[in-house]
Amino acid sequence: MPLNPVSRIRRFNRAVTTETGVLDQSFLGRGRPLGAARVLNAIGPAGRAVSDIRAFLDLDTGLLSRLLRSLEDEGLIDVTEDRKDKRRRFAVLTPEGHREYEAYEALSNDRAQALLDRHPHPEQLLAAMDLIASALGRDRIEIVESDPHSAPAIHCLESYYAELAARFAMGFDPAKAARLDSDDMRPPRGVFLVALSDGLPSGCVGLKGTDKGYAEIKRLWVAPSARGLGLAKRLMTEAESHARTMGVTTLRLDTNSALPEAAGLYQRLGWNEIDRFNDDPYPDLFFEKRV
Amino acid sequence: MPLNPVSRIRRFNRAVTTETGVLDQSFLGRGRPLGAARVLNAIGPAGRAVSDIRAFLDLDTGLLSRLLRSLEDEGLIDVTEDRKDKRRRFAVLTPEGHREYEAYEALSNDRAQALLDRHPHPEQLLAAMDLIASALGRDRIEIVESDPHSAPAIHCLESYYAELAARFAMGFDPAKAARLDSDDMRPPRGVFLVALSDGLPSGCVGLKGTDKGYAEIKRLWVAPSARGLGLAKRLMTEAESHARTMGVTTLRLDTNSALPEAAGLYQRLGWNEIDRFNDDPYPDLFFEKRV
DNA sequence: TATTTTATCTGACTTTAGTCAGTTAAGTTT
DNA sequence: AAACTTAACTGACTAAAGTCAGATAAAATA
Numbered sequence: 001m002p003l004n005p006v007s008r009i010r011r012f013n014r015a016v017t018t019e020t021g022v023l024d025q026s027f028l029g030r031g032r033p034l035g036a037a038r039v040l041n042a043i044g045p046a047g048r049a050v051s052d053i054r055a056f057l058d059l060d061t062g063l064l065s066r067l068l069r070s071l072e073d074e075g076l077i078d079v080t081e082d083r084k085d086k087r088r089r090f091a092v093l094t095p096e097g098h099r100e101y102e103a104y105e106a107l108s109n110d111r112a113q114a115l116l117d118r119h120p121h122p123e124q125l126l127a128a129m130d131l132i133a134s135a136l137g138r139d140r141i142e143i144v145e146s147d148p149h150s151a152p153a154i155h156c157l158e159s160y161y162a163e164l165a166a167r168f169a170m171g172f173d174p175a176k177a178a179r180l181d182s183d184d185m186r187p188p189r190g191v192f193l194v195a196l197s198d199g200l201p202s203g204c205v206g207l208k209g210t211d212k213g214y215a216e217i218k219r220l221w222v223a224p225s226a227r228g229l230g231l232a233k234r235l236m237t238e239a240e241s242h243a244r245t246m247g248v249t250t251l252r253l254d255t256n257s258a259l260p261e262a263a264g265l266y267q268r269l270g271w272n273e274i275d276r277f278n279d280d281p282y283p284d285l286f287f288e289k290r291v
Numbered sequence: 292m293p294l295n296p297v298s299r300i301r302r303f304n305r306a307v308t309t310e311t312g313v314l315d316q317s318f319l320g321r322g323r324p325l326g327a328a329r330v331l332n333a334i335g336p337a338g339r340a341v342s343d344i345r346a347f348l349d350l351d352t353g354l355l356s357r358l359l360r361s362l363e364d365e366g367l368i369d370v371t372e373d374r375k376d377k378r379r380r381f382a383v384l385t386p387e388g389h390r391e392y393e394a395y396e397a398l399s400n401d402r403a404q405a406l407l408d409r410h411p412h413p414e415q416l417l418a419a420m421d422l423i424a425s426a427l428g429r430d431r432i433e434i435v436e437s438d439p440h441s442a443p444a445i446h447c448l449e450s451y452y453a454e455l456a457a458r459f460a461m462g463f464d465p466a467k468a469a470r471l472d473s474d475d476m477r478p479p480r481g482v483f484l485v486a487l488s489d490g491l492p493s494g495c496v497g498l499k500g501t502d503k504g505y506a507e508i509k510r511l512w513v514a515p516s517a518r519g520l521g522l523a524k525r526l527m528t529e530a531e532s533h534a535r536t537m538g539v540t541t542l543r544l545d546t547n548s549a550l551p552e553a554a555g556l557y558q559r560l561g562w563n564e565i566d567r568f569n570d571d572p573y574p575d576l577f578f579e580k581r582v
Numbered sequence: 583t584a585t586t587t588t589a590t591c592t593g594a595c596t597t598t599a600g601t602c603a604g605t606t607a608a609g610t611t612t
Numbered sequence: 613a614a615a616c617t618t619a620a621c622t623g624a625c626t627a628a629a630g631t632c633a634g635a636t637a638a639a640a641t642a
Contacts, residue, residue, distance in 0.1 A: 005417055009403035011489045012420035013314075015427040016307045023304075033628055051589065063630060065591055087589040087638045112300035119426050120519025126296055128419035129303035135410050136306040198302045228411020324598055342619065354600060356621050378608045378619045 026107050030100070032074075039067045040097065041104055043077060047092035050079070076100050130200065130225035137198045138229045143238050146194040148182045148206065153194055156204035160221035167258050168282065178280045180218065184208045190215065191242045195222075195231055202226040205235040207242055214250035214288075215243050220262065232265055244291050251291060254283030263287075317398050321391070323365075330358045331384075331392055334368060338383035341370070367391050421491065421516035428489045429520045434529050437485040439473045439497065444485055447495035451512035458549050459573065469571045471509065475499045481506065482533045486513075486522055493517040496526040498533055505541035505579075506534050511553065523556055535582050542582060545574030 027037050042053045054064050068091060071077045076097035082088035093101055119125045134141075146153045164172035185192045189209030195202045203222040209215050217239055222231045243251055253271070255262045263285055267273075271287040318328050333344045345355050359382060362368045367388035373379035384392055407413045425432075437444050455463035476483045480500030486493045494513040500506050508530055513522045534542055544562070546553045554576055558564075562578040 005407055005413060006400050006403045008417050008420060008491065009406065010399055011491050012424045013311065013399070013403075015424035015489055017311055019427050020304065020308055020311070035629065054589095060630060060632085061590060062592075062632080069591095085589085085639070089590070108301055108304070109297050112297045112304075115300065115426065116296055118429075122296060125422065125426055126299050128422045129299060131416065131419045132423065133303045133306035135406065135416055136310050138409075198306055200299065200302050326599065345619095351600060351602085352620060353602080353622075360621095376609070376619085380620070 023108065023111055026111070027104065030103065030107075035063075036067050036070055037104060039064070040071060040076060040093075040101055043091045043093060043097075043101075045093060045098065045101065047090060049082070050089040050091055053091065071097070127225065130223070133200070134197050134202060134223070134226040134229065138226075141195055141197045141202065141226070141229070141231060141234075143193050143195050143234060145187075146192055146204075148185045148192040150194075152196065152201035153192055153204060155201045156194060156221055156223075157219060159223065160204070160219055163221070164282075168256065169258070172282065177282055178278065180206075180208065184210070185218070188246070190246075191239070192219075193235060193238055193242075195226070195235060197226055200225075203231045203235055205239045207239045207246075209246075209248075214252050215246070215248040217251055217253040220253075232262075233269065236265070236269055240289075240291050249290060251289045252277060253287050254278065254280060255285045255287070256283055257285055314399065314402055317402075318395065321394060321398075326354075327358050327361055328395060330355070331362060331367060331388065332395055334382045334384060334388075334392075336384060336389065336392065338381060340373070341380040341382055344382065362388070418516065421514070424491070425488050425493060425514070425517040425520065429517075432486055432488045432493065432517070432520070432522060432525075434484050434486050434525060436478075437483055437495075439476045439483040441485075443487065443492035444483055444495060446492045447485060447512055447514075448510060450514065451495070451510055454512070455547075455573075459547065460549070463573065468573060469569065471497075471499065475501070476509070479537070481537075482530070483510075484526060484529055484533075486517070486526060488517055491516075494522045494526055496530045498530045498537075500537075500539075505543050506537070506539040508542055508544040511544075523553075524560065527556070527560055531580070531582050540581060542580045543568060544578050545569065545571060546576045546578070547574055548576055 024034060027034060030037065032040075038057060039053060039059075042048060042056055048056075050064065050068065053059070054061060057064070059067070068077065068079055072079060075094060077091050077093055079089050079091045082090055116122045116125070148157075161172060161174045184190050185206040185208050190207045192204065192206045194204045201223070203226060205220045206218040207215055208218050217236070220232060220235060222235070240251065252274070253266070254277075255266070257263065266287045266289075269289075271289045274286050274288045276283075276286050315325060318325060321328065323331075329348060330344060330350075333339060333347055339347075341355065341359065344350070345352060348355070350358070359368065359370055363370060366385060368382050368384055370380050370382045373381050407416070410416045439448075452463060452465045475481050476497040476499050481498045483495065483497045485495045492514070494517060496511045497509040498506055499509050508527070511523060511526060513526070531542065543565070544557070545568075546557070548554065557578045560580075562580045565577050565579045567574075567577050
């Protein structure tokens with residue numbers, strides 16, 4: 001009986017394979033082999049370098065070459081040479097290619113929407129999907145420098161504030177927290193890092209420059225769907241290495257004892273508890289690390 | 292930014308497609324095309340009728356015929372004719388075929404196990420997978436007659452008792468509940484139905500024969516991962532139709548007001564509330580329906 | 583500058599998957 | 613028993629995917 005964990009995963013695999021098979025079938029409905037459709041999709045509205053497509057789809061150079069030509073013959077793409085390096089080529093969608101691309105997008109989106117519409121608890125379904133996608137994609141999580149006012153950064157920060165509000169007995173009001181000047185978390189004074197798991201903002205951390213002889217780590221957050229994957233550690237390590245390259249030798253941070261995982265992490269990463277160094281209302285634990 | 296529901300589903304699809312692609316690649320590592328591997332897997336240790344394989348994998352008769360022969364030539368399967376209907380053929384694994392089958396199983400199982408091992412909350416991951424598999428497979432949920440002592444039935448019943456224990460303020464002790472003779476839920480006196488979603492027991496209901504001029508509906512349960520898919524209604528409808536074919540005209544059931552979804556369902560399905568008709572300690576609501 | 587490496591393309595394949603019309607033999611229906 | 617239906621097989625295809633050994637031109641390196 002399929003009660004053991006491995007059987008449950010395999011049942012999941014079967015269900016999902018069937019689903020993707022159906023989608024592939026509907027892709028064929030546009031009169032083009034799947035290989036060509038995949039290349040069109042990989043190029044995307046922004047265009048893409050040919051070598052990049054090859055790496056992404058893991059195709060043989062000859063095969064990709066022919067697929068690109070077939071799309072070109074259909075009038076869906078243009079392939080031009082790279083100005084900097086004339087060996088390289090770059091594929092972009094023509095207006096007609098854009099339309100075709102959107103048609104494929106619509107097929108995928110409609111299917112996703114249909115699944116959503118007929119589920120009684122869409123938010124639960126989406127949370128489950130986020131969790132699984134993060135578990136499967138943990139090796140593909142990338143950490144990127146991001147402006148603190150960019151959409152993914154704002155998403156992370158708002159999730160972070162919402163979580164603090166839920167976990168602090170006294171609640172949390174971002175307006176009451178210490179003012180944070182975004183310029184302090186932009187180069188050259190600091191940096192704001194966002195972790196993207198297959199495009200989903202899944203964590204963040206800010207390195208905030210000060211004029212007091214140290215920099216601060218702020219706003220460390222990891223999405224529930226990505227917890228336990230070692231992402232907090234990666235974010236901290238990246239932030240520290242940014243600090244090092246900026247010539248900072250002392251880092252400080254504050255946190256709250258209502259977030260025991262956080263304090264534990266800082267200790268494991270070699271931070272030392274120090275005395276209160278600011279008068280923010282929310283933190284009650286203070287750490288320092290020399291890098 | 293991928294914060295909207297459809298983008299989240301598509302991110303999930305990408306992650307899962309990558310994962311299944313990797314598994315397919317590892318299947319190719321055994322030196323056999325995917326088609327043949329799929330047929331071997333579809334045959335399984337118990338063997339399978341050729342027509343059955345064809346329907347399951349949706350293959351052309353000619354194609355399957357050749358795939359079967361290639362497996363036969365490899366010495367992995369035997370195809371024999373059906374005794375009852377000599378047009379039909381039946382495929383079984385040879386000892387060597389069993390070994391090869393197990394090798395494929397091991398590839399899948401190891402991957403599943405690896406995913407589990409490196410996840411911080413395996414039970415949460417599995418629950419997410421169950422939920423998604425049920426959502427995707429809702430059209431494939433089948434309701435089968437099952438002995439009340441069979442493994443899937445026991446799984447459902449134990450989950451049901453655990454849930455009652457959690458939801459009743461006074462707890463729930465199966466030993467204190469009204470004795471249930473399994474024979475009353477076996478033909479010809481009654482029936483026990485289990486809902487299987489891609490093999491996972493996801494719901495149950497019992498029709499219990501009595502000598503009092505009515506039959507009782509007992510143990511209606513739907514797994515959390517399958518709720519909202521209309522499964523409870525399907526189970527009730529099937530149980531009622533079994534009652535009808537058994538010549539029963541009056542059905543009764545008892546439930547508890549701590550399970551408001553249940554009472555609501557019974558009302559929607561045309562049941563009428565009646566006075567207490569037994570002295571079980573747990574129920575406080577009683578219903579009747581004429582069929 | 584000569585040599586090596588890299589990115590892409592071309593031609594000539596092979597393998598896999600899939601289609602389809604027709605055949606055979608065994609059941610089913612009339 | 614004749615006519616029909618069904619399950620599986622065969623032969624003759626096509627399309628799609630993938631492989632591989634050069635060829636070519638543009639960098640990169642020695």
